[in-house]
Amino acid sequence: MRLEQDEIVAFKTVGDGGGEGDDVYRKEEKEEEEKGAVSPIAVGFPLMRKLVVVGYALTSKKIKSFLQPKLEGFARNKGILFVAIDQNRPLSDQGPFDIVLHKQTGREWRQILEEYRRTHPEVTVLDPPDAIQHLNNRQSMLQCVADMNLSNSYGKVDIPRQLVVKKDASSIPDAVTKAGLMLPLVAKPLIADGSAKSHELSLAFDQHSLRKLEPPLVLQEFVNHGGVMFKVYVVGEAIKVVRRFSLPDVCKREIANNPGVFRFPRVSSAAASADEADLDPGVAG
Incomplete structure (x- = not known):
C-alpha cells in the first residue's frame, strides 16, 4: 500500500517477538504525541508527505545486478520504495504503485x-x-536512427549498411551480392529480446560461409571501431555514456586468411567495461 506521512508510526520492540513491548511503546508514544512532543516518522525514510512506490518485476539475474543494497538505500533517502511484484497474483490486486518497472518478456x-x-x-x-x-526488432530499431538524418548535425551519425534475412539461409550469398554489401559481415539475431541468444554475434569472412548463418537475422557491414563501443543511456535530462569492449578491428589480410563464420556469445556487457582502457585517438576523440 502507499504510505502517507500521517499514517507512518515508528514501532519499537522489546524482546524477541515484540508483543507486549509493542503495546507499551504504542501507549507511551500516543501519550507523548498528545503532549505535542513527538512527530511520527518513518523508520529508514526521510520526512515526507508521500513515498513513491515502485513495483518491480525483474528476472532473478537482473534483481541481483540491479537492486543492490546501495541503490535501495539511496532510493529510500529520496523517498522511493521498491516493492516486488508477485507474478503469481493478479497485478491489479497489488500496489497501489506509482511506477511499474519490469524486465519481463x-x-x-x-x-x-x-x-x-x-x-x-x-x-x-x-x-x-x-x-x-x-526496439525488440533490430531492423525497426536502426531505422529510427536512419530516419533522424543527423549527418549534418554535430558530426556524422549513421548506421552500417544492412540486410534483413528472415528465412532460407541458402539465399543469403545472392542477397548479399545483390545488395552490394562488402565483407566481412556481422550477423545479429533480428529479435533483440534480452535473451542469451539475442546477444550472440557472428562474423562472416566469405560468401560461401554465409549459408551457415541462421535466419531471421540482420547482416551489417563490419566497421572497424577500435574494439570499443559506446553505450548511451538517457533518462529524462540525464545522459550517461559508458565504454564497452567490442569486436576487434579486422585487416584485409585476416579477411583473406580466415574464411568461415566466427561466433561470439556476448561481446558487450557490464563486465566488459572499457572505461579505463587506452583507446586509439581516433576512437577516443
Missing part, C-alpha cells in the same frame, strides 16, 4: 501490462509494451 506478460495500463492510467509503466516491441 512473453505474450502473456505483455497482455497483463496492457490491461493494467488501460485500467490504471495514473501509473507509469517502464517500459510500455509497444515501445519495447519497437
